[in-house]
Amino acid sequence: MTRLLKQPGTVIAAILLLLLAALPLLTQAFDQRYVLSVGTRIVIWSIAAISLNMILGYGGLVSFGHSAFFGIGGYAVGILSAEGVPSGWIQWPVALAVSVLWAALVGALSLRTRGVYFIMITLAFAQLVYYLASGLEGYGGDDGLNIGRSRFSGLIDLRDKATFYWLCFALLCGTLWFCGRLANSRFGYVLRGAKSNELRMTALGFPVFRYRLVACIIAGAFGGLAGILLANEGAYVSPAMMSWVKSGDLIVIVVLGGIGALFGPLYGAFVFFALEEMLKPFLDLFGNGWGEYWQIVFGPLLVIIALYARGGMASLLRARE
Amino acid sequence: MTALLATDRLVKRFGGLVATDNVSIDVRDGEIHALIGPNGAGKTTLLSQLTGNLAPDSGTIDFAGRDVTRLPTHARVRLGLGRSFQITSVLREFSAADNVALAIQAHQGHSFRFIADARRDRALRSAAQAGLDAVGLGARGSVPAAALSHGEQRQLEIAMALAGEPKLLLLDEPMAGMGIEESQRLVGFLRGLKSRCGMLLIEHDMDAVFALADRITVLVYGRVLASGTPDEIRAHPEVRQAYLGEETA
Numbered sequence: 001m002t003r004l005l006k007q008p009g010t011v012i013a014a015i016l017l018l019l020l021a022a023l024p025l026l027t028q029a030f031d032q033r034y035v036l037s038v039g040t041r042i043v044i045w046s047i048a049a050i051s052l053n054m055i056l057g058y059g060g061l062v063s064f065g066h067s068a069f070f071g072i073g074g075y076a077v078g079i080l081s082a083e084g085v086p087s088g089w090i091q092w093p094v095a096l097a098v099s100v101l102w103a104a105l106v107g108a109l110s111l112r113t114r115g116v117y118f119i120m121i122t123l124a125f126a127q128l129v130y131y132l133a134s135g136l137e138g139y140g141g142d143d144g145l146n147i148g149r150s151r152f153s154g155l156i157d158l159r160d161k162a163t164f165y166w167l168c169f170a171l172l173c174g175t176l177w178f179c180g181r182l183a184n185s186r187f188g189y190v191l192r193g194a195k196s197n198e199l200r201m202t203a204l205g206f207p208v209f210r211y212r213l214v215a216c217i218i219a220g221a222f223g224g225l226a227g228i229l230l231a232n233e234g235a236y237v238s239p240a241m242m243s244w245v246k247s248g249d250l251i252v253i254v255v256l257g258g259i260g261a262l263f264g265p266l267y268g269a270f271v272f273f274a275l276e277e278m279l280k281p282f283l284d285l286f287g288n289g290w291g292e293y294w295q296i297v298f299g300p301l302l303v304i305i306a307l308y309a310r311g312g313m314a315s316l317l318r319a320r321e
Numbered sequence: 322m323t324a325l326l327a328t329d330r331l332v333k334r335f336g337g338l339v340a341t342d343n344v345s346i347d348v349r350d351g352e353i354h355a356l357i358g359p360n361g362a363g364k365t366t367l368l369s370q371l372t373g374n375l376a377p378d379s380g381t382i383d384f385a386g387r388d389v390t391r392l393p394t395h396a397r398v399r400l401g402l403g404r405s406f407q408i409t410s411v412l413r414e415f416s417a418a419d420n421v422a423l424a425i426q427a428h429q430g431h432s433f434r435f436i437a438d439a440r441r442d443r444a445l446r447s448a449a450q451a452g453l454d455a456v457g458l459g460a461r462g463s464v465p466a467a468a469l470s471h472g473e474q475r476q477l478e479i480a481m482a483l484a485g486e487p488k489l490l491l492l493d494e495p496m497a498g499m500g501i502e503e504s505q506r507l508v509g510f511l512r513g514l515k516s517r518c519g520m521l522l523i524e525h526d527m528d529a530v531f532a533l534a535d536r537i538t539v540l541v542y543g544r545v546l547a548s549g550t551p552d553e554i555r556a557h558p559e560v561r562q563a564y565l566g567e568e569t570a
Contacts, residue, residue, distance in 0.1 A: 186432040186439045196412040205398030205427040
């Protein structure tokens with residue numbers, strides 16, 4: 001324990017988690033309700049980014065279609081809600097099951113390809129769901145769908161912002177715990193080994209394809225979970241949830257935070273959203289509407305990180321040890 | 322004595338080039354069968370078909386009493402067909418002990434275990450340590466594979482191949498890039514290994530080949546030019562002309 005505390009990375013991760021745990025109390029004390037909604041998005045996106053990190057960071061599989069899980073998890077909740085099934089006890093398992101099935105299907109086909117082809121095929125599948133959702137006229141089409149929040153009668157009320165936030169935070173902690181265990185498990189070693197040297201792993205007798213497929217399915221389940229939460233956060237689902245830009249944002253968050261680092265996606269999401277929220281009003285000082293173009297500043301920052309901190313924020317924290 | 326591994330009239334073409342031309346060879350239990358031949362003779366192509374990385378155009382491969390011609394690599398490994406690579410192929414970011422532990426994991430059955438910490442798995446770690454001890458890397462377990470010397474990486478390769486308790490080991494130029502002293506140590510080690518498994522050895526170091534091999538097959542332009550004991554091969558006129566001549570001249 002004392003050894004852990006000597007590592008700045010661990011201390012900063014602990015501080016960040018404590019801050020996030022206390023966020024509803026802080027935002028209430030300072031009457032900043034908007035900050036809580038930003039915090040909720042950071043937590044949900046962290047879950048999605050951690051799930052992407054499982055395959056991208058540990059498996060070396062650059063999926064450019066991860067936002068599809070936002071949409072699939074979200075639309076499963078949204079469609080059930082629109083069809084008069086408000087119960088979360090039904091919505092959530094169904095959403096997770098659909099996400100897992102989707103991950104199995106996409107994984108089984110895309111894992112037969114490598115490199116750029118893998119990136120393109122995962123993107124193509126995500127676009128497929130995107131246009132499918134746009135075509136669902138009965139469920140709002142391009143405009144999306146207003147939904148009621150999932151009901152867990154008697155147990156928890158998701159309409160309460162703080163309650164919902166804490167649920168998301170608890171799920172984030174669970175996701176972090178699982179991912180941390182996974183990385184160092186036998187399965188995690190095989191996954192990371194296959195990233196390092198696929199030929200060698202096959203020669204050792206590992207059916208690499210199967211292990212990667214299972215990794216995709218696990219990541220899909222957590223991605224779907226993030227989609228469920230995102231739908232409940234805004235009480236709204238739309239095709240925009242799964243545009244390819246969102247898949248790109250998820251990759252940016254993972255790379256920014258540190259590929260294959262447990263807390264990397266959390267740092268990445270935190271910095272990504274914090275910068276967005278800070279750069280917008282800052283740029284608006286220079287001229288009305290300039291805030292819209294916050295990515296003009298964000299882009300070069302990303303280039304600097306990519307050039308000088310190859311392991312992302314997590315490696316910067318480690319370097320000071 | 323029945324053959325552990327046998328190929329029957331194996332053929333592999335790349336366009337107009339016949340890289341493997343009707344090759345029938347076999348390796349018996351507990352013997353070292355060396356495969357020699359000039360560069361481009363098709364040694365590595367043949368090996369790739371044995372491991373399952375390349376599919377032959379015709380012919381069959383039998384291993385441990387079954388036809389494995391169409392089996393994928395990982396299934397052949399499960400049957401006891403281990404290999405070491407010509408170009409050192411270890412998991413560079415992983416420690417030496419982790420490399421061997423993964424090889425043991427592969428041998429122990431599936432690795433669909435998601436929660437328990439593999440580094441705290443005492444049975445796995447002690448087996449990995451034993452594997453490192455066997456090749457003389459016992460003190461280097463915690464060193465990242467990338468930081469090991471070239472010779473040590475070759476030793477690690479062999480430790481990984483052995484961790485699967487193979488019946489047959491395919492060794493693709495195990496001495497490549499090794500110093501004389503390291504080579505001699507490896508020759509001694511491989512000789513000691515004969516009690517544990519058969520070996521098919523591809524090697525350019527003729528001293529090592531003639532010191533180790535029970536039988537030698539000479540491959541030229543994808544065809545078997547000659548096959549026999551080291552003495553027979555040494556005396557073979559065509560072999561002397563085609564291959565050995567270059568080196569003894």
